[in-house]
Amino acid sequence: MLSYLPTLLLEAEESNLFSPDQFAGYAVTAVITIINLLIAFVVIKFFIYKPIMKIINQRQEALDSELAEAKKAKEEAQAIVDSSKETIDEAKRKGSEILEEAKANADKQSKQVIEQANNEAQQIIERAEDDAARMKRNAFETMKDDIADLSVQIAGHIIGDAISKDELKKSAIMHTEEILDKEVEKSE
Numbered sequence: 001m002l003s004y005l006p007t008l009l010l011e012a013e014e015s016n017l018f019s020p021d022q023f024a025g026y027a028v029t030a031v032i033t034i035i036n037l038l039i040a041f042v043v044i045k046f047f048i049y050k051p052i053m054k055i056i057n058q059r060q061e062a063l064d065s066e067l068a069e070a071k072k073a074k075e076e077a078q079a080i081v082d083s084s085k086e087t088i089d090e091a092k093r094k095g096s097e098i099l100e101e102a103k104a105n106a107d108k109q110s111k112q113v114i115e116q117a118n119n120e121a122q123q124i125i126e127r128a129e130d131d132a133a134r135m136k137r138n139a140f141e142t143m144k145d146d147i148a149d150l151s152v153q154i155a156g157h158i159i160g161d162a163i164s165k166d167e168l169k170k171s172a173i174m175h176t177e178e179i180l181d182k183e184v185e186k187s188e
Contacts, residue, residue: 147172
């Protein structure tokens with residue numbers, strides 16, 4: 001094994017890492033690597049990068065349109081909610097107006113019914129008073145005639161035939177009317 005060592009050292013001296021032949025090999029390798037990288041870059045750019053970017057852009061556009069549609073749908077939903085709230089508020093306001101109007105009508109009708117009942121009661125009272133006064137007058141008239149007839153009979157029995165019955169009747173009616181008129185005035 002040791003016998004190979006001197007040959008190995010010799011060969012290492014002859015093949016220097018920085019020799020012009022070695023250096024040229026490094027340069028060629030570097031140029032080929034750069035050309036391979038450029039070819040790989042072009043292949044990746046045209047065959048992989050552009051289609052991938054196209055797919056990404058399409059997906060981005062789809063997402064943007066979906067977001068726009070979602071935003072539009074949200075705005076429409078908010079408009080519907082606002083419209084519904086306005087409708088509900090309007091319905092509540094109209095309901096309270098109808099309720100107030102119904103209360104006002106009920107109050108008005110109750111006042112009219114009470115007023116009508118009071119008027120009818122007043123008319124009934126007035127008619128009853130008129131009927132009572134008429135009945136009182138009729139009773140006084142009947143009583144006056146009865147008293148006059150009774151007075152004439154009594155006077156005829158007491159006085160006899162000295163005064164005629166017609167004169168007695170006229171006198172009795174006159175005195176009875178005076179007495180009854182005074183009594184009526186006292187009772188009123």
